[in-house]
Amino acid sequence: xxxxxxxxxxxxxxxxxxxxxxxxxxxxxxxxxxxxxxxxxxxxxxxxxxxxxxxxxxxxxxxxxxxxxxxxxxxxxxxxx
Amino acid sequence: xxxxxxxxxxxxxxxxxxxxxxxxxxxxxxxxxxxxxxxxxxxxxxxxxxxxxxxxxxxxxxxxxxxxxxxxxxxxxxxxxxxxxxxxxxxxxxxxxxxxxxxxxxxxxxxxxxxxxxxxxxxxxxxxxxxxxxxxxxxxxxxxxxxxxxxxxxxxxxxxxxxxxxxxxxxxxxx
Numbered sequence: 001x002x003x004x005x006x007x008x009x010x011x012x013x014x015x016x017x018x019x020x021x022x023x024x025x026x027x028x029x030x031x032x033x034x035x036x037x038x039x040x041x042x043x044x045x046x047x048x049x050x051x052x053x054x055x056x057x058x059x060x061x062x063x064x065x066x067x068x069x070x071x072x073x074x075x076x077x078x079x080x081x
Numbered sequence: 082x083x084x085x086x087x088x089x090x091x092x093x094x095x096x097x098x099x100x101x102x103x104x105x106x107x108x109x110x111x112x113x114x115x116x117x118x119x120x121x122x123x124x125x126x127x128x129x130x131x132x133x134x135x136x137x138x139x140x141x142x143x144x145x146x147x148x149x150x151x152x153x154x155x156x157x158x159x160x161x162x163x164x165x166x167x168x169x170x171x172x173x174x175x176x177x178x179x180x181x182x183x184x185x186x187x188x189x190x191x192x193x194x195x196x197x198x199x200x201x202x203x204x205x206x207x208x209x210x211x212x213x214x215x216x217x218x219x220x221x222x223x224x225x226x227x228x229x230x231x232x233x234x235x236x237x238x239x240x241x242x243x244x245x246x247x248x249x250x251x252x253x254x255x256x
Contacts, residue, residue, distance in 0.1 A: 022243035022250055023177070039178045042196050044245025064171075064199045064247050068208035070109055 002043055003059040004035045010055040017047035017056060109208065116209035119217050130216040138220035142227020149232045155193065155255060156183050158232040170221065171199035175250065190254055194242070197221070197249045213244035225253060 175194035
């Protein structure tokens with residue numbers, strides 16, 4: 001089962017995750033995002049992407065294959081980064 | 082021309098050749114081509130591009146499902162389709178908490194939630210920095226409708242509920 005961890009120290013309570021999640025997994029309680037319905041999480045990672053403070057972490061999820069990553073470009077970038 | 086360069090039909094290889102790097106290059110080339118076609122189509126046909134891509138998807142769906150055993154059971158048909166499509170469009174039937182069956186009836190509408198995990202369309206869009214829910218996503222809409230129509234004889238409609246970087250949620254409405 002998917003495990004969602006919200007870093008309460010980092011979360012700014014903007015509510016973007018709660019607004020964006022189609023399954024109503026999050027709610028804002030005491031000014032911070034709280035996971036209330038983890039069983040319905042379909043692992044889309046929209047919350048992850050939308051969170052401005054990078055406060056959300058998912059564990060034990062199916063990660064879709066990243067075929068779009070161009071390995072050639074990555075290897076070139078690695079020379080500079 | 083020397084004798085050694087003559088190729089007979091029976092000598093043609095029966096499997097793909099080359100290494101994984103060649104395939105990767107070809108895949109990226111195809112993704113770029115696909116995205117460019119869609120972008121140009123959007124520029125020229127605007128709203129009409131959705132219909133064109135939908136039609137293409139529908140044809141693909143009919144073609145894929147042509148050899149499937151016909152059944153009335155939509156749930157079974159979708160599970161089989163998912164197994165066969167495997168890594169092209171990896172989808173699962175989704176049951177929200179509190180629901181007894183995958184087939185849900187609400188407000189006079191019968192539907193099934195589908196969660197798309199690995200999807201060629203999403204890969205292409207992310208490769209090219211294009212937004213999701215656009216015309217290319219209509220290909221999947223057509224694809225599912227075509228496949229379900231071919232297998233079950235029932236007409237359907239696919240609604241995009243949510244798109245995400247890892248998974249998309251779609252609703253297959255049965256008629």
